[in-house]
Amino acid sequence: MRLSGLILRLPAILLLAAAALKAWGLALDPVGRAGFFSSAEVQLAIIEFEIFLGIWLLTGLASVGAWLTALATFLVFACISFYLGVIGQTSCGCFGRFSPSPWWAFALDAVVIGLLLLGRPDFAALRDERRGHLGRELLPIISGLGGLVAIFAILVGWAHSAFGSVPAALAHFRGERVSVYPGLAQVETGTEGEGRSVEVQVANWTDNPIRVLGGTSDCSCTVLGDLPLTVPPGETRAVTVDISLSARPGIYTRKVAFLVDDDGSNSQGRAITRGVAVNPRERFSRHRRNTMK
Incomplete structure (x- = not known):
């Protein structure tokens, strides 16, 4: 489990850095991305999720759940980056205003996935754990997810009540x-x-x-x-x-x-x-x- 714990630190730092760059880009300029992901609400939700998962990976709580969530997340990231590269997109948009090629992002995702598979947790030991212990370990994670949803709802509600919409709130803070x-x-x-x-x-x-x-x-x-x-x-x-x-x-x-x-x-x-x-x-x-x- 020690190797798994060390390896989880890399995607944690990467997720927190990506969230910070997205937040910086969102505050400075609208996101130049077409379709569903151009929504300010979706970008805000992605930033919150990356921060949550990054902190979760750093804490080491419920390490198997953290490992599975990180693996699924980077598999999704890799699929998106690969698709953007195939269709000829010049930027993946995954690091805010710093936008590397989708192929660079895909290579980075592939490296992280490989490290996660190399440092996979001991599933045999997990089966020996008692349910009560697992329940106590998962409780803070479930609470964190609930808090994440609550924070998102509060931010969106405040933006709508104070400015009329999330894009209007972002425009206000950007000085647009x-x-x-x-x-x-x-x-x-x-x-x-x-x-x-x-x-x-x-x-x-x-x-x-x-x-x-x-x-x-x-x-x-x-x-x-x-x-x-x-x-x-x-x-x-x-x-x-x-x-x-x-x-x-x-x-x-x-x-x-x-x-x-x-x-x-x-x-x-x-x-x-x-x-x-x-x-x-x-x-x-x-x-x-x-x-x-």
Whole structure:
């Protein structure tokens, strides 16, 4: 069990470092990730879980349960990193603003999984333990999970009551007057020349109306519609981004900057940059079209 205890320290430190970097990135800038994981509530829950599991691993309580939870967690992390690497994503988003390649993250997850398997606990000894002892050992863990859920509910409830939403609370602490979200919007796969549209939201957190004057992109294939427009105080408006797909295979990102005129800020005409991840076409789609002729 001594080897297992020492090995559990590595994923514990890694989880706590990842949680700290995520929290730092969440406080500084919205998370640039598409889909379910772009939600501020989900990011907050992940940070809390990583802190909880990291502390659990460091304490050594219920070591078998900690080992199983750590193994399952890093298996999930490895699967996600592998998938992101296969589809061509340039960043895993697992360390906040410090974003290594998914393949680096996958390699790190694989090393941790290997160490966990090397230092697996003595399951034979576990079977000899009495149920009362196991119950006393698991009680603080169950209490910790309950406390984790309670803290999450309190934080989300406070954000909604004080600011109206979790994104609004984060914008307040970041000092943002205007936000554009999601930080990364994703469009579906298509073939060269096809058009795609995606909506992004422009949120005005101030007490004054703001004007979204227009936008610029790093590619002429990206066009912003519905502009200029006025966003009333405390409200959100949708802006459509139209994209013409290029011949480039795999996933790539186009950056879009929104020019905002904020009467209550000295930085009028400032640009807010967000990304649009594009799946331009399926691999080998041209080959399939040729064979159909």
